Amino acid sequence: MYRIRFHGRGGQGMKTASRILGSALFLAGYEVQDAPHYGAERRGAPMHAVVRAARGPIQERGFVDRPDLVVVADEGLLAEAGAAILQGLDHHSLLLTVGREPAALWQDRLRLAGPVLALADAVIAAGERHFLGAFCAGAAARLLGVVALACLLQAVDDEVASFGEAAVARSRELAEAGWRGLEEHAGSVGEGSAAGASGQAPPDWIELQAEAGDLAAPSIHGGLSSIEVRTGLWRTQRPVIDYAHCRRCWWVCSEFCPDSAISVDADGTPTIDYAHCKGCLVCLAQCPAHAIRAVPERGASS
Amino acid sequence: MSETAFVRWRDLPRGRQLVGGAPMCAGCSGLEVLHQVLDVLGEKTVIINSAGCMSLLVSYPYSPLRGSWLYTAMASAAAGAQGMRDALDLRLAQGMPAEDDLQVMVLSGDGAAYGMGLSPASGAIERGLDFIYLVYDNEGYGNTGQQQSDATPHGAHTASCGSYRGWKKDLFAIWVAHRPAYAATLIGSEPLDLARKVDKAARLKGPRLLLALAPCPTGWDFDASATVEVGHLAVKTGIWPLKEYVDGRITHTKVPRERLPVEDYLVRQGRFRHLFEPRRDEARLGEVQAAVDAYWAELPGG
Secondary structure, three states: OEEEEEEEEOOOOHHHHHHHHHHHHHHOOOEEEEEEEOOOOOOOOEEEEEEEEEOOOOOOOOOOOOOOEEEEOOHHHHHOHHHOOOOOOOOOOEEEEEEOOOHHHHHHHHOOOOOEEEEEOOOOOHHHHHHHHHHHHHHHHHHHOOOOHHHHHHHHHHHHHHHOHHHHHHHHHHHHHHHHHOHHHOOOOOOOOOOOHHHOOOOOOOOOOOOOHHHHOOOOOOOOHHHHOOHHHHOOEEEEEOOOOOOOOOHHHHHHOOOOOEEEOOOOOEEEOOOOOOOOOHHHHHOOOOOEEEEEOOOOOO | OOOOOOOOHHHOOOOOOOOOOOOOOOOOHHHHHHHHHHHHHOOOEEEEEEOOHHHHOOEOOEOOOOOOEEEEOOOOHHHHHHHHHHHHHHHHHOOOOHHHOOEEEEEEEHHHHHHHOHHHHHHHHHOOOOEEEEEEEOOOEHHHOOEOOOOOOOOOEEOOOEEOOOOOOOHHHHHHHOOOOEEEEEEOOOHHHHHHHHHHHHHOOOEEEEEEEOOOHHHHOOOHHHHHHHHHHHHHOOOOOEEEEEOOEEEEEEOOOOOOOOHHHHOOOHHHHHHOOOOOOHHHHHHHHHHHHHHHHOOOOO
16 A cells, blocks of 8 residues: 655645545556645645555555655755654655755755655746645656556646646646656655554553642643744745835834734834744735845755 | 824834734734734733634644633634623622723634624624624635635635625624624724724723624635735725724725725635636626625715
């Protein structure tokens, strides 16, 4: 059985990637599961989608914890522990990163037992990140090596049709670009072995001492605790203030920032809280002096 | 307006009641409105949150709020507000200092406010409950992928109904028919108008509606940076009239001198794309324009 996880952010098309790959495998004669995993829908928040494909009935359900292939559509996610990208990767799992950095860098940083490949995303413009799904699906299909290009393109047609002809045409181009980009690695992902209850390692139990109720289940009375949540990791573009041109009309950027992530000091000078700024760029769009520009957030977020 | 504390932009609050880390989408106007409202109301506000996008505002153990938050089922926020008000009144009767009293504010999406929460809200207004009812109206069930709600406008594409044939319910008129203490429409792109209305509502007792149109990048399909711009267009095209009801009279607080054509607003959003592509749907564009024209024509001096 093939087990594949696509990791990305809400809005980058990973659900679509799983559907395209799932449909392509189905057209190639496999039984297939594909499903996105997220909580409430949040554009920019980490999410993933899974595909399972086998020649017979699939009894497994839920999270793919022993992936044969993991595709990461957004390099920035590798810095987010909560995205759980590395979960269950072993010597036979292949990690494909999509972005700018070379495979050797991730191999070195992540110290994985299995192979790492990197696919450059230069063919995808900044304004069309929602097409990443088709690109990733094409790349994944080539790595599996059991899906014909015709099946892949048919699957794109089926899954993207509701978005209109232009979306289908661009998705086909990018699916094929992903496919061609991994030509020399065709078939390098193998099927994982069947899972059964007998092969499952028992969980690592942790004995917890029983504590008094007020210690074991404290009420949370303190406010403002979300300061611990680093939503700045959602950002793909970073707004940067050019203080030489900032007019100190503090109310514009700070008032419009949905996340209260721009504070102003006594003389009206704004400061962006990059730990929490999600990179929506409302401040850039509204700054009357055009004193805010966007720079790409690259690699592991700093 | 002479009694308002908010005459000019520089009168807007500088301090922020919320901190970052809230899990709303990048560019969320609902969160933007919440910070603008709370920055005026201040810390002594207790929020009664009906299920919706803001369900995740407080995700244990993280809260971006200074004050308290009570979560209710979708239809039950007005009932929750009644219980909270009664409990505070009881404490006051038992000798709690008046300065420890709290402003009780429902926070509701349009799914609850226009639909399943309407009957309990109607009852609460009829009982004269002393509470604020803040609605972030993103015109659909945004948290679950933008299905049609009773606030969905004519012609909008949603995940459940395709292109909506019905018309947006007039919640402002429904509230006004109850003769509440106060009712106002707001939008985050007009923070000064918003602050004046919130300030006025805070000084009154009884049932008070604050109804904010909340442009939603995820559900309406536009770039997150355009949230404020889409809000401006909603006002300039006359689609979202800014008005208030107090002492039995409705006053428009910002009348566009020359209304832009509604399509300037519609064309910015993917949910209306089918009205423009593959060919213009003149009939439906005309229906939307005619409804807006009819609204303004009925006004004295319109």
